[in-house]
Amino acid sequence: MAALRLLLVEDDDALAELLKWHFSKQNFEVVHTRDGDEALLLARENPPDIMLLDWMVEGTSGIEVCRQLRRYPETANLPIIMLTARGEEDDRIRGLETGADDYVTKPFSPRELVARVLAVLRRIRPALSKEQLTYNDIEMDLVSHRVKRAGTNVSIGPTEFRLLRHLMEYPRRVFSREKLLDYIWGQDSDIELRTVDVHIRRLRKALNRDGLPDLIRTVRSAGYALDTDEE
Incomplete structure (x- = not known):
């Protein structure tokens, strides 16, 4: 099976490198950006199979990126998992109501995150x-x-x-x-x-x-x- 494309929007470079390593081992092609505005352009120009989106990034916030992507036909059904240090219930609910498919609170296990990504993809892509x-x-x-x-x-x-x-x-x-x-x-x-x-x-x-x-x-x-x- 061809590599799956993952768009990683994360401004912590050390964490981004760690996640790129774990996902590359699972046959993912990872595209990384620190910037919410660039994430919007990348997602619309070439929609990935799934997006990992940090809430607090440079430029447009992750929550606003998610909201905008849900408005465009080409990204309306793009699987999005929010990454955030905000663990309060209201924040989790807000993220899910904005259109995120899942919500992962930092700190997290990279292996668990890979498992969550694969679970979301199996729901979205039965193949x-x-x-x-x-x-x-x-x-x-x-x-x-x-x-x-x-x-x-x-x-x-x-x-x-x-x-x-x-x-x-x-x-x-x-x-x-x-x-x-x-x-x-x-x-x-x-x-x-x-x-x-x-x-x-x-x-x-x-x-x-x-x-x-x-x-x-x-x-x-x-x-x-x-x-x-x-x-």
Whole structure:
């Protein structure tokens, strides 16, 4: 499995180095910044698989970074774990209400933090622990490379299979055409962006037979998501 990308927002350089070492051992690619404003740019330009976000960092505070990321389609469902020395109940509640998926109080064990990150990712991305993905009435068997919709086999090509798998690993998360192009064909590919639209149309045609509802949502000026919400 490819390395998972973790965005670490922490202004304690010694702690950041310690965490980078522990997570690299677990096949994570760690991107580190001390600054909340830079964290916002990094997260929106290339959304990571998960973010570790310290409450008190340079620039925009961690709590405000979390609040802003929840407003943007491309990061609305980004898993975020808050790191903080603030252990009071009101602070924990505030962090979770802002949109954090978990809240870890300093000092903490790096091994426990790794375990918490993996637990959150298993909830968000079932493919990390399962051989089958499901969303709504779509079933994807990752071993046999078979797809079913409403109990009936769906015939799709290998490119559409990879595209659907990526969307099913991150349900409700919006991916731009550029990000989907990078994922399917690689960053050095010369393939045009409109090719993504072609494969999305093919995937929709295969999945939406017999008048079944369209589960691939087009987000204007943003991209595509596997999502039943039409808003």
